[in-house]
Structures are given as structure tokens and as C-alpha cells.
Amino acid sequence: MVQSDPALESRGLRPLRIAIFGFGTVGSSVARIVAECKPEGLQLTHVFNRNVARKRADWAGPSVVWSEDADAVLASDADVIVELMGGLDPAGGFIRRALEAGKSVVTANKKLIAFHGVELERLAARHGGHLKYGAAVAGGIPVIPGVEQGLAGDRIEKIEGILNGTCNFILSKMDAGAEYAPVLAEAQAKGYAEADPTEDVGGFDARAKLAILMRLAMRVEVDPDEIVPRPITEVTAVDFSYARDLGCTIRQVARAQKTNGNVAATVGPTLIDLHSPMAWSRGTENMVILSGHYGGDVVFSGHGAGGHPTAVAVVSDLVALAHGSRRVEIPSQKAKVEAEFDVPHYIRFLVNDRPGIVHEITGALARESINIRAIVQKAGYPANALPFVVTVEPCKSSALQRALASIRTMDCLLEPPLDLQMLE
Amino acid sequence: MVQSDPALESRGLRPLRIAIFGFGTVGSSVARIVAECKPEGLQLTHVFNRNVARKRADWAGPSVVWSEDADAVLASDADVIVELMGGLDPAGGFIRRALEAGKSVVTANKKLIAFHGVELERLAARHGGHLKYGAAVAGGIPVIPGVEQGLAGDRIEKIEGILNGTCNFILSKMDAGAEYAPVLAEAQAKGYAEADPTEDVGGFDARAKLAILMRLAMRVEVDPDEIVPRPITEVTAVDFSYARDLGCTIRQVARAQKTNGNVAATVGPTLIDLHSPMAWSRGTENMVILSGHYGGDVVFSGHGAGGHPTAVAVVSDLVALAHGSRRVEIPSQKAKVEAEFDVPHYIRFLVNDRPGIVHEITGALARESINIRAIVQKAGYPANALPFVVTVEPCKSSALQRALASIRTMDCLLEPPLDLQMLE
Structure with a gap:
């Protein structure tokens, strides 16, 4: 039986009915926090999971419906679907159907939000629901x-x-x-x-x-x-x-x-x-x-991860929804990722040593106008499998890649050089 | 002339009209960000300051009314008062009058919010306005x-x-x-x-x-x-x-x-x-x-401070208000600050050296069951003005203060010992 919250009812509100989709580590942490802290305005009413019988948890409260029938839960009187299944399918389909039915959705699904977030936010706005995903990035860190x-x-x-x-x-x-x-x-x-x-x-x-x-x-x-x-x-x-x-x-x-x-x-x-x-x-x-x-x-x-920290972010989104807080939706513009960082790089070589190697490498870098910052070679490695490092001043990746393409043809390399960005 | 924002008008919204009270470093930074970034839904319409003539800034836009008449600005069609004067008076009075008139208030005034925040939030709720103070703690850090x-x-x-x-x-x-x-x-x-x-x-x-x-x-x-x-x-x-x-x-x-x-x-x-x-x-x-x-x-x-970082927090509060975001108002309870930390302490003495000092100090600490962690005395100080340090294992401040009261009677002390908490 769904119980009412007198504090909210006196303000003309009723608790948000919550259905969790996916009762793994994060899902059960969400239920645990709701059961222990009883945040004002939240009520767990449904849990959907495959083979739900093995998931059933009495501590979650007597009013929870445990179901392996997603259609039935989507058609229920739950106000918010908490999607914690992850991945694009079938999570995306459930979310779309919930939003189309005017429900709100809270999700930790970074992949789905990264690829389809804009579309899903528009869908939510069109049907009067809300989409929140505070747990999708850096879990428990707000x-x-x-x-x-x-x-x-x-x-x-x-x-x-x-x-x-x-x-x-x-x-x-x-x-x-x-x-x-x-x-x-x-x-x-x-x-x-x-x-x-x-x-x-x-x-x-x-x-x-x-x-x-x-x-x-x-x-x-x-x-x-x-x-x-x-x-x-x-x-x-x-x-x-x-x-x-x-x-x-x-x-x-x-x-x-x-x-x-x-x-x-x-x-x-x-x-x-x-x-x-x-x-x-x-x-x-x-x-x-x-x-x-x-x-x-x-x-x-x-x-950033783990059941409890991620669940804190999910429950916080639910509390915000229950208190009528709305996302601040700043308009965004489509953009291509096509600019390059101009940053220093670390390049590690593994060579069968012979005279002239550094000369050839520095020549290839100089032809691309890349300045050397340091050359480091530690003692104690065998000459026939010698690792050493060149760091370079800030340069575009494209210039570095051209230099490395030329360097990669050198006969002494035992494997392709490893180039890493350096953060300054 | 107050201009409209077509993007908002198409959604049935009009820009929030903003009146800044106090055009110092933070106030002018707020105006600067609004002028440069033109956040959707915000319009600076009034600036109140004493001797406002010396504050007038053309870059803030032609539609801004510069005024030294607080009553007139409070009676204007501004939707939000941004209070950046600080202190309890007259800032508190202006905020109360704005809230009573159903306006919203954004403030960076930590003192006022610390002492009167609960009362002011209730006042805002009663009159349908909102009170936001994201800049009151740690300025630009959200x-x-x-x-x-x-x-x-x-x-x-x-x-x-x-x-x-x-x-x-x-x-x-x-x-x-x-x-x-x-x-x-x-x-x-x-x-x-x-x-x-x-x-x-x-x-x-x-x-x-x-x-x-x-x-x-x-x-x-x-x-x-x-x-x-x-x-x-x-x-x-x-x-x-x-x-x-x-x-x-x-x-x-x-x-x-x-x-x-x-x-x-x-x-x-x-x-x-x-x-x-x-x-x-x-x-x-x-x-x-x-x-x-x-x-x-x-x-x-x-x-945490400075004009621009604090202004970012103020403008963010304004943007949130313009987008219909509401504070998540979790109920709080009155409480007394009467518990004690149980933490390690650093105690520094300055003494005119003589035999038996450490013996007496450690005796006073032992009588309060306080365990010594370390005694540190560096070389190079004169015997007649000798600083040395005792650190103690976690203890209640009350026990430590009793021990120090007894220690303070020692004839060799040149000044009262300094006790500091240690963070673990």
C-alpha cells in the first residue's frame, strides 16, 4: 500500500513514486539510502530486474512491487524511473517510453547520455517530465x-x-x-x-x-x-x-x-x-x-564510483525532483572536435642501440619545428633493448605525428615509440 | 528602455529584471559578466549605490537606471535584488523589503545569512519570492x-x-x-x-x-x-x-x-x-x-573570493532563477553547539628554562588522562626564552583546558601556552 507523507501533504504535495530499473550494486544502494534516511517526498514503489526473485529485499519496505515485467512497471503509477541498468539497450528504450508517458527519469547511464542526451532531454521537455543524470559523471562528486x-x-x-x-x-x-x-x-x-x-x-x-x-x-x-x-x-x-x-x-x-x-x-x-x-x-x-x-x-x-557514492547522486537527483527543483538548461551548440592541443609531449623509445639514433630522432623533430625539452636515458638497461625518453616543448599533435611517422621507419626501433601528452 | 529577449519570449518568459545594490568590486563584476556574456533571461535594469555618479559605467548598457534612492529601486519593476553591500544593516532591511514585495533576492552576504537565513527564507517563501546565496560560502566554488x-x-x-x-x-x-x-x-x-x-x-x-x-x-x-x-x-x-x-x-x-x-x-x-x-x-x-x-x-x-569568482556565483544564482530552478529546501532543526571534538592537540610553551618543567607539564596532562604523543625541543633557542612543543593524543578540549589551567600557574612560563587542534 502506498503511504502518504503528512509533511508533504500539508503542502499539497504527494511523495514521488519511484521505480528502480536494475537492482545491482547502485540500485540496492539507492533503495538502502531511501529506506534508512527516508528523504522527505520519496517513496520506492517498484523494482524491475530480470529474475527479480533473487533480488527481493524485505528491508526496502512492504509497499515495494518486485517485478520482472518492464511493461507493467512502465505502465504503473510510478512518477520517476531510476534507470541503473547501463548500456544503450534496452535501457534507452525503457527511458524513451517512460519519458513519452510523461514520467521523469533519473539515470547514471553515461553512455546513453553522452550519445543521446540532447534528444532525450528534448523528449522529456516535450512530455512535461524531467531527465536528471547527476550520477553519470564522477558518481558521488557533485x-x-x-x-x-x-x-x-x-x-x-x-x-x-x-x-x-x-x-x-x-x-x-x-x-x-x-x-x-x-x-x-x-x-x-x-x-x-x-x-x-x-x-x-x-x-x-x-x-x-x-x-x-x-x-x-x-x-x-x-x-x-x-x-x-x-x-x-x-x-x-x-x-x-x-x-x-x-x-x-x-x-x-x-x-x-x-x-x-x-x-x-x-x-x-x-x-x-x-x-x-x-x-x-x-x-x-x-x-x-x-x-x-x-x-x-x-x-x-x-x-567517483561505487554503489554508495553513485547512489548519493541518484538520491540527490530524486530529492531535487521532489522539491520541485528544475535543471538549469543552458542552450548548447553542435561542434566538431577538430582543434588540436598545443602541449608538451613525452616520447619513449625502445631501441637496439647503435650510433646516430638521437641524431636521427632530433632531426625528424627539427624538420617539424618541434623543440626538444629534455633527453633522458637511465643507466642499467641492456644495449639491445634500450628505453630512453625525449620530451618536447608544446607542439600540435599533427606535427608530432608527422615526425613520428618518419621516426617509425628507423631500423633500430624494437617497437613503435610511445607518445603521451604532458599536463602543465 | 527595457528590451525583450526573443528566445525567451517565444517560450512565454520575459527576462528577469535585476537591480544591483552595492556597486563595488563584486557588483561591477556581476554587471561586467552580464554585459559580456549576455546570459539568456537576465537584464540589468538598476544599480543602487551611495554617490552613484562616480560609479556609473556606460559599458553596463544604456537601459540601466543608476540611482542613490533605495526606496525608488525597491519600488521599481525589478524582479530580483542582488544585494552586495554586506553587513547586517542596512542590507538586511533592503532584503526584507524586497522579499515582502514578492521580489527574489540574490546575496553574497554571509553574515546576514548565517544569523538570519532561516527567517529570510521563510519570508521569501511566504511572499512567493526566492532567496539564493550561492556566493555566501567559498565565492566562486559551487x-x-x-x-x-x-x-x-x-x-x-x-x-x-x-x-x-x-x-x-x-x-x-x-x-x-x-x-x-x-x-x-x-x-x-x-x-x-x-x-x-x-x-x-x-x-x-x-x-x-x-x-x-x-x-x-x-x-x-x-x-x-x-x-x-x-x-x-x-x-x-x-x-x-x-x-x-x-x-x-x-x-x-x-x-x-x-x-x-x-x-x-x-x-x-x-x-x-x-x-x-x-x-x-x-x-x-x-x-x-x-x-x-x-x-x-x-x-x-x-x-573563494575576489570580484570575478564571487560574481560567477551570483550570476549563476541569477541564471538558475531565470531558468525556473528552485532551491532544494531540506528541513533543518535547531541545535546547540555543545559537543566537543576528540582530537589531537599541539601545545607550545615559552619558558625560562629550569629543571622539572617537562615533569610538571606531563603530570598535569596525566591527571586529566591525556596521553603525550611527542615532545619536541629544537636546539638554538636561548634558555631564558625557550619555546618547546608537546603534542597529545586525541582528547576533549575540556580536559585539555583543565590541564592547561593548572599548567598556567607555573612560574617558568613567559606567556600562556598556545594550544591548537591538529587535523588528522
Whole structure:
């Protein structure tokens, strides 16, 4: 039986009826917070999940309908669908149907919002419902509400983020000496990484989040596929060793920049200065730095993933809906990701040593007018598998790629050189 | 002439007419951002200031009425009063009259909101207007929107903040070797400190901001006067030297804690670990760490003061109002600040050396069951004016104060011992 909330009723409101789609870690955390904290104006009425019998939780309250019939829940009197299934299908279809029926939707689905957010927001507006997705970027860290409600008065020109906790966990462990394969296995055992880790380590997850932030903060609608991510699997122990000699560490960084309307965006392993805020984030933590034309840098950090932090963002969206708060929908414009960053780079070579190698490499860089910043070669490596590093002053990726295309033809290279952006 | 915004008119809305009260640094920054960025739905129509002739700025647009007649502006067709005069009077009176007339108010006035926020919010609700004060805490850092919109789903149990840029500037400079008086003079010359710096260095400004955060994040309404601030002027160069030996630095920290409904809150100079996030904030930067029962720690940092960052928060509030976004008003309860922190302390003595001093001090601490963590005495100080430090394991302030009352009677003390909380 659906119970009423006297405090709300006296104000002429009735509780929002909530249906959770997907009762995994985050879904059960949402139900747990609602059951424990009893936020004013929220009532969990339905849970949809496949094989729902094994999910049933008495603590969620006697009035919850547990169902494996999505159609029935979509046709019910629930006011809000909380979509926590992830992926484009069937989550997208359920969301569209809920919005078309005039319901509101709260979701943590970054992929769906990155690719279809604009369309879904229009659908919601057309049918009088609301679409909220505060949990889609950086989970428990209120970056999306902060941007929408607290930075709408600024003009955000730059975004830098550690947006994927799995990659940050793996790279911080590798920084401390671990190898990629066992750390990935540990992350999988702890539930930080999926059985197929491609979305995370390949950079696709961070790219979706970056595209969402670009729309909300920079007000540009980009096709996420235009941001080509670099996987963190390219980075090896030797790179952490050289990075440290350069006063840096390596993290997966998502960054975007808007200069005179030109948009640049990349995702991939990046050298960051050990004294920069980015290096503060440990383990699965996330961090976002937004640089505004008027307000300067604003840093957000905290737990970007996990059941409870993500559930906090979902419940906060629900509380905001229950209190009649609306999203601040700043118009955005379509844009192409076609500008280039002009940043310093780290290039690591692995060669079978012979005379003239540095001469040839520096020649190829000079032909593209790329200035060398440092050449670092540590002792202790064998001459027939010698890693060494060249860092270069800020240059366009296109110029660097032309130089690397020429360098790649050198007979002494045991593998293609690894080039990483450096964050300044 | 008031001009209309076609984009809004097509949606049946007209721009919000804005009257700025107080055209100083922040007020003119607000006008500047509105003039340059032309946020959809905002129109500056009035500026009130004493001797307004010297403030008149043509770039603000031809439709602005410049006035030194507050009554006339309050009686005008402005929809929103932006109060940037500060202080309780006459700002409070203007805000009350605006709200009673059904207008909305955006303010950066932390003192007024800390002491009268609840009453003013009720007044706004009664007359159908809105009261927003995103700029009142940490200026350009969206802590208030982040708490209201993104953390309402959590139960915030702890707040730690560097909330006063002036103190952070002074203490970071002292940490680098400067003396208090010349640094204060520099801060005053740069516009970071007032001619009378008491509000800032005495901790009253940070206390007001802490009280506001406690209401929004912990949902407790406290009388700011119950939080007795400690001034940063108690700290000397020798304390920075000893702090560094302990792996710490000193900053003005505002902290609050809610445990089983018991509320503790303090503001004052505090030892912070050099590896803690708090030590990241430099110069006039602010930082807030909120610890949630479900989501863990969330860190916000950036520029907490200055014309432009504060103006970003004000304009963001205006944009949110123009887009129909409402505050998420979570009910709060009245509470007394009467609980005590159970934290480690740093105690610095200045003595005319003689045998038995440490024995007597440790005896006084032992009688209150306070455990010593470390005793540090650096070489190089004269025996007749010898500073040394005792740090103690977590204890209640009341126990420590009893021990110190007994210690203060010792004949060898050249000044009362300085006790500072340590942040762990």
C-alpha cells in the first residue's frame, strides 16, 4: 500500500513514486539510502530486474512491487524511473517510453547520455517530465549540479579530469611498482573492473563522461566518437620510472578545451606533475578541474564510483525532483572536435642501440619545428633493448605525428615509440 | 528602455529584471559578466549605490537606471535584488523589503545569512519570492549548489574548510617565513584584507560561513555566536617551525561534526598534515571537505573570493532563477553547539628554562588522562626564552583546558601556552 507523507501533504504535495530499473550494486544502494534516511517526498514503489526473485529485499519496505515485467512497471503509477541498468539497450528504450508517458527519469547511464542526451532531454521537455543524470559523471562528486547551478555564470574554457576510477586504480598501483595484468585481476576481484575491461582501460567510459561535461560546462554538443581514446595498456613500468625522473606520474586524463569556438578533446594516459592537483587522486578517486574565464580553476574530487557514492547522486537527483527543483538548461551548440592541443609531449623509445639514433630522432623533430625539452636515458638497461625518453616543448599533435611517422621507419626501433601528452 | 529577449519570449518568459545594490568590486563584476556574456533571461535594469555618479559605467548598457534612492529601486519593476553591500544593516532591511514585495533576492552576504537565513527564507517563501546565496560560502566554488543539489541524498557528518582567503593568504606567507604585520599590510594593499581585519583574522567571517554550511549540509540551525573563534594572530614564526618538524603546516580551519545528533564546531588556526588535501590550498584559495555517511569525502577547492569568482556565483544564482530552478529546501532543526571534538592537540610553551618543567607539564596532562604523543625541543633557542612543543593524543578540549589551567600557574612560563587542534 502506498503511504502518504503528512509533511508533504500539508503542502499539497504527494511523495514521488519511484521505480528502480536494475537492482545491482547502485540500485540496492539507492533503495538502502531511501529506506534508512527516508528523504522527505520519496517513496520506492517498484523494482524491475530480470529474475527479480533473487533480488527481493524485505528491508526496502512492504509497499515495494518486485517485478520482472518492464511493461507493467512502465505502465504503473510510478512518477520517476531510476534507470541503473547501463548500456544503450534496452535501457534507452525503457527511458524513451517512460519519458513519452510523461514520467521523469533519473539515470547514471553515461553512455546513453553522452550519445543521446540532447534528444532525450528534448523528449522529456516535450512530455512535461524531467531527465536528471547527476550520477553519470564522477558518481558521488557533485560536478554536474555544481556546473549547472553554480558555474552557469562563468564561461568554462578548459576541462581536465580523472573520470575513470578503474584506470586510476590500475595506474596508481603501477606507479607503486605493480604490473598491469595482476593489478587488473585485483581490480576485477574487487569489483572495480568488468570481466571485459575495454570500456574502462580503452578510455571509452571516460570519453562519454567528458562529452557530457563538455555539453554542460562548455555548451558544445560533440559526437563522442570524434574523441579517439588512447588505451592505458600502452604504458609500461619503464614509463613510470622515466616519468618519476621527470617529476611526474601517469594517469588517465580526459581533457577538453574551447578556444575561440574551436574544440579540442582527448582521453588517454598522460604525464602529470607530482605537484599538480591531479596527482592527489588516489585509488579509484575521481577529480575534475574546470577552468572558467571569470572564476579561474575549480577543483572537485572524491569517490567517483561505487554503489554508495553513485547512489548519493541518484538520491540527490530524486530529492531535487521532489522539491520541485528544475535543471538549469543552458542552450548548447553542435561542434566538431577538430582543434588540436598545443602541449608538451613525452616520447619513449625502445631501441637496439647503435650510433646516430638521437641524431636521427632530433632531426625528424627539427624538420617539424618541434623543440626538444629534455633527453633522458637511465643507466642499467641492456644495449639491445634500450628505453630512453625525449620530451618536447608544446607542439600540435599533427606535427608530432608527422615526425613520428618518419621516426617509425628507423631500423633500430624494437617497437613503435610511445607518445603521451604532458599536463602543465 | 527595457528590451525583450526573443528566445525567451517565444517560450512565454520575459527576462528577469535585476537591480544591483552595492556597486563595488563584486557588483561591477556581476554587471561586467552580464554585459559580456549576455546570459539568456537576465537584464540589468538598476544599480543602487551611495554617490552613484562616480560609479556609473556606460559599458553596463544604456537601459540601466543608476540611482542613490533605495526606496525608488525597491519600488521599481525589478524582479530580483542582488544585494552586495554586506553587513547586517542596512542590507538586511533592503532584503526584507524586497522579499515582502514578492521580489527574489540574490546575496553574497554571509553574515546576514548565517544569523538570519532561516527567517529570510521563510519570508521569501511566504511572499512567493526566492532567496539564493550561492556566493555566501567559498565565492566562486559551487559548494552551496553542490550540497543542495548533489549531496542532498547523503547524510553529511563532518565539514572541514578553509573558508577565509585572507587568513589563508597570511598563513601561507608566514609559512614561507614572513612575519604577521608586513603580510597583513601586503594583504590590505592587495585588497585581500580590510582596514580593520578583525572579521577575517578573528575568525568571524569563517564562522558565519561554517554556520551556513552546517545548516545546508548537516541540517542543523545553530547560533553562530555559539562557535567561539580563535584568532590567527596567536600563531608565531616559531609555531610554523615546530609544525614543519611535525610534518604539518598551520591554516585557519573551520570544522564541524555531527555525531548522534550532537554538534561540535570550531574555527581557528589548526595544524594540518602536509600530505592532507587541506595543505594543497595556496594563497587566497578556499577548500571545503564534506564527509558523507554514504558517499565518503568530497573535496571542493578554488578561488573563494575576489570580484570575478564571487560574481560567477551570483550570476549563476541569477541564471538558475531565470531558468525556473528552485532551491532544494531540506528541513533543518535547531541545535546547540555543545559537543566537543576528540582530537589531537599541539601545545607550545615559552619558558625560562629550569629543571622539572617537562615533569610538571606531563603530570598535569596525566591527571586529566591525556596521553603525550611527542615532545619536541629544537636546539638554538636561548634558555631564558625557550619555546618547546608537546603534542597529545586525541582528547576533549575540556580536559585539555583543565590541564592547561593548572599548567598556567607555573612560574617558568613567559606567556600562556598556545594550544591548537591538529587535523588528522
